[in-house]
Amino acid sequence: xxxxIGILLGLLAWFLLRMILxxxxxxxxxxxxxxxxxxxxxxxxxxKTTLDDPIAEPLMPEEKSRYAYPQVRVIQPGGPxxxxxxxxxxxxxxxxxxxxxxxxxxxxxxxxxxxxxxxVTKDQxxxxxxxxxxxxxSEANLYAFLFGIKRPFVHVVAYFVSVLRQRxxxxxxxxxxxxxxxxxxxxxGEVAPLAGSEMTGISINDLRKNxxxxxxxxxxxxxxxxxxxxxILDASLITGIDPPPEVESALAAINTAHNQVSxxxxxxxAAADQRVVQSRRAVEIETLRAQAEVEPVKSLAAxxxxxxxxxxxxxxxxxxxxxxxxxxxxxxxFLEAGK
Numbered sequence: 413x414x415x416x417i418g419i420l421l422g423l424l425a426w427f428l429l430r431m432i433l434x435x436x437x438x439x440x441x442x443x444x445x446x447x448x449x450x451x452x453x454x455x456x457x458x459x460k461t462t463l464d465d466p467i468a469e470p471l472m473p474e475e476k477s478r479y480a481y482p483q484v485r486v487i488q489p490g491g492p493x494x495x496x497x498x499x500x501x502x503x504x505x506x507x508x509x510x511x512x513x514x515x516x517x518x519x520x521x522x523x524x525x526x527x528x529x530x531x532v533t534k535d536q537x538x539x540x541x542x543x544x545x546x547x548x549x550s551e552a553n554l555y556a557f558l559f560g561i562k563r564p565f566v567h568v569v570a571y572f573v574s575v576l577r578q579r580x581x582x583x584x585x586x587x588x589x590x591x592x593x594x595x596x597x598x599x600x601g602e603v604a605p606l607a608g609s610e611m612t613g614i615s616i617n618d619l620r621k622n623x624x625x626x627x628x629x630x631x632x633x634x635x636x637x638x639x640x641x642x643x644i645l646d647a648s649l650i651t652g653i654d655p656p657p658e659v660e661s662a663l664a665a666i667n668t669a670h671n672q673v674s675x676x677x678x679x680x681x682a683a684a685d686q687r688v689v690q691s692r693r694a695v696e697i698e699t700l701r702a703q704a705e706v707e708p709v710k711s712l713a714a715x716x717x718x719x720x721x722x723x724x725x726x727x728x729x730x731x732x733x734x735x736x737x738x739x740x741x742x743x744x745x746f747l748e749a750g751k
Contacts, residue, residue: 427497438491442507445487446554448500453484453555462639465552470636479639481555502558508548508646513541513573517566528654529573531580539580539616543650545572550638557642564641571640572648575633579626583619619653626650 439445447454460483462468463476471479487493487501495501514529516522523529528540547568549557557564619626627650634645719726739745 435495435497436492437495437501438493439487439489439503441489442505443489443503444506444549444551444554445501445503446484446558447487447495448502449496450498451500453482453559456483456485462553462556465639467550467552467638471639475636475640479556481553481560481642483552484555486551486554504549504554504557506549506551508546510544510546511569513543513545513569513576513648513650515569517563517569529576531577533580533616533619534582534584537616537655539619540652540654541576541580541650542652542654543648545569545648546646548644548646550642550644553638553642555642556640561641564643567641568637568643568645571637572630572634572645576630576650579629579633580619583622583626616653616655623650623653 437445461480462483463480465483468476468479493501512526514523515526520526528542530538531541532538547565561567627648630648630650631645634648638644716730719730
């Protein structure tokens with residue numbers, strides 16, 4: 413009997429010691445934790461799901477039923493906290509991580525060892541993409557990250573790569589902006605294309621010129637990642653788009669010719685604009701000069717009309733005074749002799 417009591421006391425002491433040593437835990441500042449009881453994550457009161465959170469807004473209507481994950485109680489940084497033996501703690505880091513966009517988590521040797529991601533353009537060129545992805549775990553959807561998907565980061569990278577390749581394959585540059593044609597032959601509302609616009613349409617050039625738009629498109633398309641996988645893509649930065657080696661020299665020659673043509677067209681347009689401005693200025697000067705010559709004649713006519721209205725003899729006196737002034741300045745005077 414004493415032996416049985418000793419065994420029971422030993423088991424009780426072991427159980428208490430285990431609870432004290434293994435039942436106390438802490439959560440670091442860059443971590444969040446979720447507790448499970450008998451394998452079930454503790455939910456927030458009310459049975460809310462991710463559909464009740466703003467992160468579900470980017471989801472399509474047909475996707476919302478598929479990604480309706482329960483909202484769980486998130487244990488904030490601090491401690492010490494206590495858990496029972498049948499409870500388990502899952503900790504995740506919410507720090508922002510940066511990874512090469514060409515990295516394949518399941519096959520590190522793929523994509524040239526994770527250094528270059530291949531994608532096909534609309535004109536069937538196999539290009540190489542380089543860049544980075546910044547991501548972090550979504551605190552609002554820890555259930556999806558911990559329990560919904562076996563390897564959430566693999567899903568996120570695969571989703572990002574599929575969206576990027578689809579965008580590269582269908583990328584269409586924005587229409588070249590038009591400028592108003594102010595030439596003499598231009599009709600009302602006519603527009604003309606900018607210099608060099610006839611050279612657009614090469615897919616790699618379009619992609620390189622619109623890297624900012626491409627990055628913004630990827631950020632917008634990946635806004636549903638937190639609701640899908642519990643991972644937030646803070647930013648995607650595509651830094652390089654390289655053509656295949658066999659067409660790189662030809663593409664460089666095309667770009668050089670395009671730049672030269674654009675430069676020549678710009679210089680010709682600048683010279684033409686300068687001549688137009690000079691012509692307009694010359695017309696303005698001649699117009700002002702003609703107005704200056706006409707203005708005294710108008711003033712004289714108005715003065716004579718005013719004198720004529722004052723009386724019939726005043727105009728004759730005015731003409732006599734004008735003749736006398738002219739006689740005083742003349743060195744010789746020729747008079748017509750009467751017959």
